[in-house]
Amino acid sequence: ETGVTQTPRHLVMGMTNKKSLKCEQHLGHNAMYWYKQSAKKPLELMFVYSLEERVENNSVPSRFSPECPNSSHLFLHLHTLQPEDSALYLCASSQEGTGKYNEQFFGPGTRLTVL
Amino acid sequence: DQQVKQNSPSLSVQEGRISILNCDYTNSMFDYFLWYKKYPAEGPTFLISISSIKDKNEDGRFTVFLNKSAKHLSLHIVPSQPGDSAVYFCAASYSYQKVTFGTGTKLQVIP
Numbered sequence: 218e219t220g221v222t223q224t225p226r227h228l229v230m231g232m233t234n235k236k237s238l239k240c241e242q243h244l245g246h247n248a249m250y251w252y253k254q255s256a257k258k259p260l261e262l263m264f265v266y267s268l269e270e271r272v273e274n275n276s277v278p279s280r281f282s283p284e285c286p287n288s289s290h291l292f293l294h295l296h297t298l299q300p301e302d303s304a305l306y307l308c309a310s311s312q313e314g315t316g317k318y319n320e321q322f323f324g325p326g327t328r329l330t331v332l
Numbered sequence: 333d334q335q336v337k338q339n340s341p342s343l344s345v346q347e348g349r350i351s352i353l354n355c356d357y358t359n360s361m362f363d364y365f366l367w368y369k370k371y372p373a374e375g376p377t378f379l380i381s382i383s384s385i386k387d388k389n390e391d392g393r394f395t396v397f398l399n400k401s402a403k404h405l406s407l408h409i410v411p412s413q414p415g416d417s418a419v420y421f422c423a424a425s426y427s428y429q430k431v432t433f434g435t436g437t438k439l440q441v442i443p
Contacts, residue, residue: 221375257341259334260376260421260433273430307375320366321431323375 219243221324223308229330230298238293238327240308247314249291250321251283252307260307266291267313298331305329335359336424338434346442351409353437355422358403362424366431367396367407370419379420380407412441 221242230236242249251263265273266285280302282294291308305328309321337356345351353367363384368376382389382396382405389396395408409416422434 223375257435259336259435262430262432265430309375320378320381323368323377325373325375 221308221310221322223306223324223327225327226325227328227330229332230295231332232298232300234298235294235296237295238306238308238329240291240293240324242289242291242308242310242322242324244310244312244322246310246312246322247288248311249285249288250309250311251291251293252309252323254305254307254326256304264293295329298329300331303329303331333358334435335362336422336432336434338420338422338437340437341435342438342440344440344442345412347414348411351407351412351416351439351441353407353409353420353422353439355405355407355434356403357405357424359424359426359432360403361426362432364425365396365398365405366423366425367394368421368423368433370421370436376421409439412439414441414443417441 224239248267253261263277264283269285284292305326307326308324311319311321335358366381367379369379370376380391380394380396382398387398398405417440419436419438421436423431425431
């Protein structure tokens, strides 16, 4: 595997379900991100992990719970979601701390539908 | 409050002609700007960037222009090719982590 991978690619869940999204980066990066992309809206940054510590949480509802067990893996645990949470969830990674801006590498996303 | 705006949701251009995608921003703290390209069923991929100390950056067929006084940047693709058909996101940053994205412009290059 190369780059940033995400599983599953598609997920349909009911409002009472609990599910998890998984992201894995094979680039040796030290920062990982969760973004949400809804129709006709900008990509919204949800969480940032740098060196496995959460450094940003953009007022995301508690029904979304991130976990970063190591620098290569990132999870987004979902529970009691609402239909408006249906969106494309994108994971990204980058190498921070080199003294310059670094591009973020994105995974293909998980298309989530909440019924 | 949308700090990065792409006012054209879509653009159609003939193959071989120039494609110009525009982006406006409101936060004067932004000092680094990026363009990403996204194909269906794939994540965005980095295309080209520009620092606020420059007004132009070129990479092959792609050129980004920055007008700081107008808080405006544009991406020029010359010549446009059918494979350039995708959604293009403008993004801006003032820290190495926080990147603010626009809503995207869907480019269609007609053969």
